[in-house]
Amino acid sequence: MEKGSSALFWLPANAWPLAGRTHVIPVCWVNPVDLSLATPPVPASALPAVRAAIRDGSLAWSRWANIQFTGWSTCPTTGDEKFVRIWIGPHTNNDLQVDGQTGSYGTNNLFPPSPLADRYSSSFRIWINGMSPLPSIAVVAIHEFGHILGFPHEFDRADRPLATSCPPGNGGATPGTANLTPYDNLSIMNMAYGGNPPFPNLPCGSSTLTESDITGLIRAYGYRCSGDTDCDGTPDYKDNCVYAANDNQADSNFDAERTLAKRDGYPSFY
Ligand SMILES: [Zn+2]
Numbered sequence: 688m689e690k691g692s693s694a695l696f697w698l699p700a701n702a703w704p705l706a707g708r709t710h711v712i713p714v715c716w717v718n719p720v721d722l723s724l725a726t727p728p729v730p731a732s733a734l735p736a737v738r739a740a741i742r743d744g745s746l747a748w749s750r751w752a753n754i755q756f757t758g759w760s761t762c763p764t765t766g767d768e769k770f771v772r773i774w775i776g777p778h779t780n781n782d783l784q785v786d787g788q789t790g791s792y793g794t795n796n797l798f799p800p801s802p803l804a805d806r807y808s809s810s811f812r813i814w815i816n817g818m819s820p821l822p823s824i825a826v827v828a829i830h831e832f833g834h835i836l837g838f839p840h841e842f843d844r845a846d847r848p849l850a851t852s853c854p855p856g857n858g859g860a861t862p863g864t865a866n867l868t869p870y871d872n873l874s875i876m877n878m879a880y881g882g883n884p885p886f887p888n889l890p891c892g893s894s895t896l897t898e899s900d901i902t903g904l905i906r907a908y909g910y911r912c913s914g915d916t917d918c919d920g921t922p923d924y925k926d927n928c929v930y931a932a933n934d935n936q937a938d939s940n941f942d943a944e945r946t947l948a949k950r951d952g953y954p955s956f957y
Contacts, residue, residue: 695874695903696844696866697837701793702907703754710754710908712835713797715762715770717809722775729815733775733824737813740825741832748832751901753909762800762808769797771835774809786814787827793837811835826875826894833876833900837907839864841877846870853877853891867903875900 703710722729738759741747749756762772778786789811790796801808811831815824842852845860846869853872871877877892896904 696864697907698792698863699865701795701837712756713758713770714756715758717762717772717774718804736824737828740828752904764800764802766800769799771796772798772809774806774812778814787831788812789831789834796835838876841874853889867906871899873897
């Protein structure tokens with residue numbers, strides 16, 4: 688029996704396919720050499736902060752599900768190999784905010800090489816001011832990578848409660864989506880994911896993956912059956928893993944994944 692509320696819905700048609708035993712998502716940096724030249728400058732630590740947030744962090748998407756982000760080099764300018772292209776740049780209004788924007792969902796964010804090194808050639812963008820606290824980058828990165836994985840904003844699902852969703856009464860059904868779990872205002876994929884809700888009377892968003900976000904993620908991509916303890920990007924597979932669910936159903940695969948998660952000491956989010 689499930690405990691508490693759960694979150695997430697997604698576009699299964701845009702899901703990342705299995706490549707071998709893992710759902711592989713290739714990413715690259717559009718502009719790693721431009722950061723210090725930006726006005727105001729963006730700290731070079733922004734890139735590893737983003738990478739750590741979504742790949743190595745204890746609350747990262749890939750910590751929980753059978754997905755692997757690969758690449759992390761400068762984006763190609765020629766050829767035909769596609770990547771999720773990440774652009775980081777400064778806030779032009781010199782404020783202290785960190786914002787993000789992703790153009791599409793899931794595999795639709797795979798972009799071909801481009802000779803341009805600007806945000807118009809990117810799959811998703813993070814704007815940062817040089818004075819912004821880097822932990823905020825991590826939160827934005829986790830949210831934007833949720834879109835990369837195929838998860839729209841939680842308030843854009845058809846069964847959102849109009850009176851109490853975030854924002855109340857707004858949003859709208861996203862075509863082609865399927866619910867992974869019940870609606871949840873606290874999902875990191877909801878509005879105000881940074882923990883600064885513009886709707887003070889509502890519990891909107893979170894600054895990390897919630898337990899329910901993790902549940903929906905595992906239903907989408909399967910339980911992470913690797914222990915990449917040295918963080919070299921190469922999973923160390925365990926025995927008896929369930930390599931993919933990827934069917935947005937709470938089914939026998941999911942039951943097996945729950946057992947494995949408990950065996951490996953993950954929090955009790957089921
Ligand atoms: Zn978003």
